Amino acid sequence: MEEWLIMAYPSDRTALVVVDATNDFISEGGKAWPGVRDVLAEVGTVATMKRVLDAARAAGIQVLHAPMETQPWDYGPWKHRTPSHDGMFAAQLFRAGTWGAEFHPDFVPAEGEVVATPHKTFNAFHGTDLDTQLRQRDLDHLILCGLTTNTCVDSTGRDAVERGYHVTFVSDAVATFTMEMQQATIEQNWPRYAHRILTGAELVTELG
Amino acid sequence: MEEWLIMAYPSDRTALVVVDATNDFISEGGKAWPGVRDVLAEVGTVATMKRVLDAARAAGIQVLHAPMETQPWDYGPWKHRTPSHDGMFAAQLFRAGTWGAEFHPDFVPAEGEVVATPHKTFNAFHGTDLDTQLRQRDLDHLILCGLTTNTCVDSTGRDAVERGYHVTFVSDAVATFTMEMQQATIEQNWPRYAHRILTGAELVTELG
Amino acid sequence: MEEWLIMAYPSDRTALVVVDATNDFISEGGKAWPGVRDVLAEVGTVATMKRVLDAARAAGIQVLHAPMETQPWDYGPWKHRTPSHDGMFAAQLFRAGTWGAEFHPDFVPAEGEVVATPHKTFNAFHGTDLDTQLRQRDLDHLILCGLTTNTCVDSTGRDAVERGYHVTFVSDAVATFTMEMQQATIEQNWPRYAHRILTGAELVTELG
Amino acid sequence: MEEWLIMAYPSDRTALVVVDATNDFISEGGKAWPGVRDVLAEVGTVATMKRVLDAARAAGIQVLHAPMETQPWDYGPWKHRTPSHDGMFAAQLFRAGTWGAEFHPDFVPAEGEVVATPHKTFNAFHGTDLDTQLRQRDLDHLILCGLTTNTCVDSTGRDAVERGYHVTFVSDAVATFTMEMQQATIEQNWPRYAHRILTGAELVTELG
Numbered sequence: 001m002e003e004w005l006i007m008a009y010p011s012d013r014t015a016l017v018v019v020d021a022t023n024d025f026i027s028e029g030g031k032a033w034p035g036v037r038d039v040l041a042e043v044g045t046v047a048t049m050k051r052v053l054d055a056a057r058a059a060g061i062q063v064l065h066a067p068m069e070t071q072p073w074d075y076g077p078w079k080h081r082t083p084s085h086d087g088m089f090a091a092q093l094f095r096a097g098t099w100g101a102e103f104h105p106d107f108v109p110a111e112g113e114v115v116a117t118p119h120k121t122f123n124a125f126h127g128t129d130l131d132t133q134l135r136q137r138d139l140d141h142l143i144l145c146g147l148t149t150n151t152c153v154d155s156t157g158r159d160a161v162e163r164g165y166h167v168t169f170v171s172d173a174v175a176t177f178t179m180e181m182q183q184a185t186i187e188q189n190w191p192r193y194a195h196r197i198l199t200g201a202e203l204v205t206e207l208g
Numbered sequence: 209m210e211e212w213l214i215m216a217y218p219s220d221r222t223a224l225v226v227v228d229a230t231n232d233f234i235s236e237g238g239k240a241w242p243g244v245r246d247v248l249a250e251v252g253t254v255a256t257m258k259r260v261l262d263a264a265r266a267a268g269i270q271v272l273h274a275p276m277e278t279q280p281w282d283y284g285p286w287k288h289r290t291p292s293h294d295g296m297f298a299a300q301l302f303r304a305g306t307w308g309a310e311f312h313p314d315f316v317p318a319e320g321e322v323v324a325t326p327h328k329t330f331n332a333f334h335g336t337d338l339d340t341q342l343r344q345r346d347l348d349h350l351i352l353c354g355l356t357t358n359t360c361v362d363s364t365g366r367d368a369v370e371r372g373y374h375v376t377f378v379s380d381a382v383a384t385f386t387m388e389m390q391q392a393t394i395e396q397n398w399p400r401y402a403h404r405i406l407t408g409a410e411l412v413t414e415l416g
Numbered sequence: 417m418e419e420w421l422i423m424a425y426p427s428d429r430t431a432l433v434v435v436d437a438t439n440d441f442i443s444e445g446g447k448a449w450p451g452v453r454d455v456l457a458e459v460g461t462v463a464t465m466k467r468v469l470d471a472a473r474a475a476g477i478q479v480l481h482a483p484m485e486t487q488p489w490d491y492g493p494w495k496h497r498t499p500s501h502d503g504m505f506a507a508q509l510f511r512a513g514t515w516g517a518e519f520h521p522d523f524v525p526a527e528g529e530v531v532a533t534p535h536k537t538f539n540a541f542h543g544t545d546l547d548t549q550l551r552q553r554d555l556d557h558l559i560l561c562g563l564t565t566n567t568c569v570d571s572t573g574r575d576a577v578e579r580g581y582h583v584t585f586v587s588d589a590v591a592t593f594t595m596e597m598q599q600a601t602i603e604q605n606w607p608r609y610a611h612r613i614l615t616g617a618e619l620v621t622e623l624g
Numbered sequence: 625m626e627e628w629l630i631m632a633y634p635s636d637r638t639a640l641v642v643v644d645a646t647n648d649f650i651s652e653g654g655k656a657w658p659g660v661r662d663v664l665a666e667v668g669t670v671a672t673m674k675r676v677l678d679a680a681r682a683a684g685i686q687v688l689h690a691p692m693e694t695q696p697w698d699y700g701p702w703k704h705r706t707p708s709h710d711g712m713f714a715a716q717l718f719r720a721g722t723w724g725a726e727f728h729p730d731f732v733p734a735e736g737e738v739v740a741t742p743h744k745t746f747n748a749f750h751g752t753d754l755d756t757q758l759r760q761r762d763l764d765h766l767i768l769c770g771l772t773t774n775t776c777v778d779s780t781g782r783d784a785v786e787r788g789y790h791v792t793f794v795s796d797a798v799a800t801f802t803m804e805m806q807q808a809t810i811e812q813n814w815p816r817y818a819h820r821i822l823t824g825a826e827l828v829t830e831l832g
Contacts, residue, residue, distance in 0.1 A: 073530045078552035080348070080374040082401045114489045117533040120545055122401065126370040129536055129543035135788035136494035138764070140288070150397050155366050162334040162363075164759035166288040184392035189358050193290045193330065281738045286760035322697045325741040328753055335753035337744055343580035344702035348554070372551035496764070496790040498817045538817065542786040556704070566813050571786075574779050578750040582704040600808035605774050609706045609746065 009061070009168075009207060015139040016056040019066045019124055019146030019153050021049065021107035024093050024100030026147065031091045031100055035177050036147060043182070045175040048200035049145050050106045052173050055204040057110065062139055065109050066130055066146070066156070068094040069101045069118035084151065085121070094118075122155035131163060141166040143203065145173035150185040161193050168196040170203055217269070217376075217415060223347040224264040224271045227332055227354030227361050229257065229315035232301050232308035234355065234383075239299045239308055243385050244355060251390070253383040256408035257353050258314045260381050263412040265318065270347055273317050274338055274354070274364070276302040277309045277326035292359065293329070302326075330363035339371060349374040351411065353381035358393040369401050376404040378411055425477070425584075425623060431555040432472040435482045435540055435562030435569050437465065437523035440509050440516035442563065447507045447516055451593050452563060459598070461591040464616035465561050466522045468589050471620040473526065478555055481525050482546055482562070482572070484510040485517045485534035500567065501537070510534075538571035547579060557582040559619065561589035566601040577609050584612040586619055633685070633792075633831060639763040640680040640687045643748055643770030643777050645673065645731035648717050648724030650771065655715045655724055659801050660771060667806070669799040672824035673769050674730045676797050679828040681734065686763055689733050690754055690770070690780070692718040693725045693742035708775065709745070718742075746779035755787060765790040767827065769797035774809040785817050792820040794827055 024030040026046050028037075040046060056063055068088075075081055075089035088094065094101045109115050116130040125131050134142070142165045144157050153174050160167045171186050190197050198206070232238040234254050236245075248254060264271055276296075283289055283297035296302065302309045317323050324338040333339050342350070350373045352365050361382050368375045379394050398405050406414070440446040442462050444453075456462060472479055484504075491497055491505035504510065510517045525531050532546040541547050550558075558581045560573050569590050576583045587602050606613050614622070648654040650670050652661075664670060680687055692712075699705055699713035712718065718725045733739050740754040749755050758766070766789045768781050777798050784791045795810050814821050822830070 071531070073528070073549070078372075079554055080369075080372055080403060080552065082369055082375075082403060084400055112489070115487070117543065117545075120548060121370050122366065123370050126367075127533065127543075127545035127548050129533075132536060132543050132786070132788055133489070135764075136496065138495055140759075140762070151400055155370075158330065158363050158366065159334075161288075161290055162329050162331050162756070164286075164288055164756055181396045184396040188389045188392040192292055192359055195288060195290060279739070281736070281757070287762055288760065320697070323695070325751065325753075328756060335741065335751075335756050337741075337751035340578070340580055340744060340751050341697070343556075344704065346556070346703055348551075370548070372548055494788075496785075496788055496819060498785055498791075498819060500816055537786050538782065539786050542783075567816055571782050574746065574782065575750075577704075577706055578745050578747050578779075580702075580704055597812045600812040604805045604808040608708055608775055611704060611706060 009141055011060045013139055014141040014143065015062045015064055015134055016053065016143045017064045017066055017124065017156070018049065018053065018107055019144065019156055020068055021065065021104050021146055022067050022094060022100065023102050023104055026104050031093050036175050039175040039177065039179055039182055042179060043172050043175055045173060046106065048170070048173040051204055052143070052145055052170055052200050053107065055207045056143070059207040061207070062137060063110070064114040064116055064130065064133060065103065065107065066116045066124035066128070067101070067103065067118055068120070069096045070094050070120065071096055074120055119152070122151045123159050124152060124156040125159045125163065140164070143168045143170060145170045147174065148176035149174040150176050150181050154185050154189065158193065166195045168198060168203070169194050170200050171197050173200050217349055219268045221347055222269045222349040222351065223342055224261065224269055224351045225274055225332065225364070226257065226261065226271065226315055227274045227352065227364055228276055229273065229312050229354055230275050230302060230308065231310055231312055234312050239301050244383050247383040247385065247387055247390055250387060251380050251383055253381060254314065256378070256381040259412055260351070260353055260378055260408050261315065263415045264351070267415040269415070270345055271318070272322040272324055272338065272341060273311065273315065274324045274332035274336070275309070275311065275326055276328070277304045278302050278328065279304055282328055327360070330359045331367050332360060332364040333367045333371065348372070351376045351378060353378045355382065356384035357382040358384050358389050362393050362397065366401065374403045376406060376411070377402050378408050379405050381408050425557055427476045429555055430557040430559065431478045431480055431550055432469065432559045433480045433482055433540065433572070434465065434469065434523055435560065435572055436484055437481065437520050437562055438483050438510060438516065439518050439520055442520050447509050452591050455591040455593065455595060455598055458595060459588050459591055461589060462522065464586070464589040467620055468559070468561055468586055468616050469523065471623045472559070475623040477623070478553055479526070480530040480532055480546065480549060481519065481523065482532045482540035483517070483519065483534055484536070485512045486510050486536065487512055490536055535568070538567045539575050540568060540572040541575045541579065556580070559584045559586060561586045563590065564592035565590040566592050566597050570601050570605065574609065582611045584614060584619070585610050586616050587613050589616050633765055635684045637763055638685045638765040638767065639758055640677065640685055640767045641690055641748065641780070642673065642677065642687065642731055643690045643768065643780055644692055645689065645728050645770055646691050646718060646724065647726055647728055650728050655717050660799050663799040663801065663803055663806055666803060667796050667799055669797060670730065672794070672797040675828055676767070676769055676794055676824050677731065679831045680767070683831040685831070686761060687734070688738040688740055688754065688757060689727065689731065690740045690748035690752070691725070691727065691742055692744070693720045694718050694744065695720055698744055743776070746775045747783050748776060748780040749783045749787065764788070767792045767794060769794045771798065772800035773798040774800050774805050778809050778813065782817065790819045792822060792827070793818050794824050795821050797824050
């Protein structure tokens with residue numbers, strides 16, 4: 001059996017990174033919530049994210065929060081906006097200072113937890129201090145959950161692999177706009193580069 | 209109509225980036241070729257890549273080649289190899305100095321074209337001079353083709369978007385291990401962040 | 417004559433980046449101000465920075481502000497703090513929410529100007545969105561001023577060169593802890609990699 | 625006493641990075657050698673570099689070589705060349721395939737040692753796989769030596785600090801064009817951000 005299949009999560013080198021657990025995405029009334037509510041409900045994403053967060057805290061694993069947050073100078077003047085940038089700009093998603101950019105009540109950072117500087121596209125490492133905060137704590141195993149599966153979570157996980165991290169995706173603690181998108185990423189892509197793909201229940205058992 | 213839908217490709221700011229067009233992937237007898245041969249055949253990938261390359265050259269668009277190439281010190285001693293790293297290491301894929309790491313005869317760089325320093329995982333920007341070579345030539349529109357659709361091509365395109373490039377994927381000038389993987393990326397993911405998704409024929413018409 | 421010696425600053429591709437113009441550094445009463453006050457006075461740094469800022473605004477050049485700002489989770493738990501990190505941590509420099517982290521009154525961002533996400537060590541590109549904000553506005557000429565000459569300003573300028581920008585340092589719109597440090601950077605280092613080194617007066621004349 | 629003052633170099637987490645130990649710089653007859661020969665002689669740089677390399681090998685510390693190497697497509701077509709780029713381009717320094725780009729005989733990589741992909745400006749991390757090779761071996765303490773003190777060595781060390789490494793400069797295993805430049809960096813800059821500054825003799829004693 002491959003070493004990575006039986007590897008545990010050393011508590012002093014493991015981090016849980018919660019991606020985009022803000023009101024605009026996962027709270028009823030959030031601006032992007034209508035787009036993901038069906039998958040959130042079918043997968044049970046938010047409750048699983050919370051169980052994973054509780055288990056990480058109980059196990060003494062460092063928690064980092066990686067939210068989007070946008071400013072008046074973002075997107076509008078950019079020369080090469082993507083369809084996602086256009087959508088975020090039009091709806092003023094995750095606008096700093098609004099309720100939508102605040103953390104969902106279940107995912108408010110606790111003392112000692114890190115809030116990475118906000119990412120502006122998908123990858124929570126790009127243009128943020130996430131890597132610095134992880135490296136300066138000697139953390140090299142990442143457990144990833146949050147939204148959306150095929151954009152921010154996947155781009156963050158892909159870059160984590162490039163940066164030499166051990167990467168675990170929690171397959172029912174993520175969500176996106178359709179179940180077809182959800183499955184495409186989990187089934188077709190993650191087995192190519194994830195070190196591990198676990199359900200929340202499997203992960204909680206391991207951390208317990 | 210959105211501006212990006214009608215945008216042309218300014219020849220002095222556009223680059224064609226050919227990803228991993230080496231013998232181990234796209235030449236009969238290449239070590240990884242058996243894994244992708246069916247999709248290559250069904251899609252007609254190699255012939256389309258060649259048509260796109262010819263059209264770019266005819267249009268005076270800068271061509272950059274972004275190959276993998278591995279050294280004796282890669283992968284083996286790494287602490288967090290992915291399944292893909294394991295596969296590349298076991299098979300000694302793209303090993304520097306071997307035929308497998310050489311360019312397929314149709315994709316040998318011409319004079320004035322750039323060969324980026326090799327990437328070691330998926331993203332042709334990560335740990336390479338690709339970004340420097342593009343920026344120093346003031347190129348900000350990228351046309352991407354090559355292998356594999358959901359790993360190197362997609363990771364490169366995702367990072368290009370993060371870095372502020374305008375990104376076009378050529379949907380029949382890419383290939384991967386199964387058609388299901390191929391479709392998952394093209395249909396479920398690229399519409400979220402690509403600026404444009406064109407067939408080779410559509411692109412050649414625009415460049416012509 | 418070399419092209420770079422006679423090059424003007426195209427207003428649609430030039431940016432002024434003001435580094436660390438916050439109260440803790442350049443306002444009387446700031447925590448780090450006693451360390452730099454003598455050089456600020458001898459060089460006339462703050463007044464020159466203001467003249468440069470005014471000239472950039474008048475010329476329609478994009479202004480970006482690149483401040484430090486620190487959070488409770490910075491530095492303390494880090495494994496490899498430098499002497500500078502130790503100093504910032506001990507004095508709680510640039511702590512978010514305090515007066516010290518606010519901009520000096522002369523350098524408050526105007527509408528349409530960008531405030532980059534904060535850097536945590538020296539380089540205003542590292543772990544921030546500065547590069548994204550510049551690239552997405554097609555800006556590739558940087559004019560740099562601020563503090564300190566040999567740490568944040570120089571590290572930012574060095575990385576700008578690596579990233580392919582045209583870099584101008586304004587030699588009397590910078591300051592550091594001693595005149596010896598100041599001269600070491602301006603005379604011994606910048607001529608190796610700066611595209612241009614101008615006084616504020618020279619720059620204002622060119623922009624005018 | 626500060627922890628970092630008494631910290632040893634754990635052999636499984638420490639790396640020696642030798643910067644630009646190629647013929648064009650440090651061998652008689654190299655194209656850039658006339659510019660640095662006086663400082664090399666006064667400091668005794670090459671002999672000290674060799675003693676440090678021998679000590680690292682004897683102590684079982686991972687050695688990485690970080691050379692420059694340039695291709696026909698470098699510098700010439702770049703829009704923002706620095707004075708250093710101009711010099712390298714005009715003299716065809718470190719041109720791939722020439723003797724000048726080969727390692728000086730004392731610094732030929734041994735089996736198991738890493739040769740990072742070449743850097744093109746100063747920073748041996750920028751656009752190279754150096755960070756990946758270090759992280760994937762869990763190495764987080766860097767010992768730096770090579771040329772030149774205030775360009776490649778300093779830019780590499782500055783970026784190493786940003787990336788969270790513990791950084792040691794070996795003050796007599798480096799050289800540059802004048803002793804004034806040499807001293808400016810060692811005395812004015814490194815004490816701001818180096819974790820340690822040691823002579824070769826001090827380092828060899830510690831590793832012994």
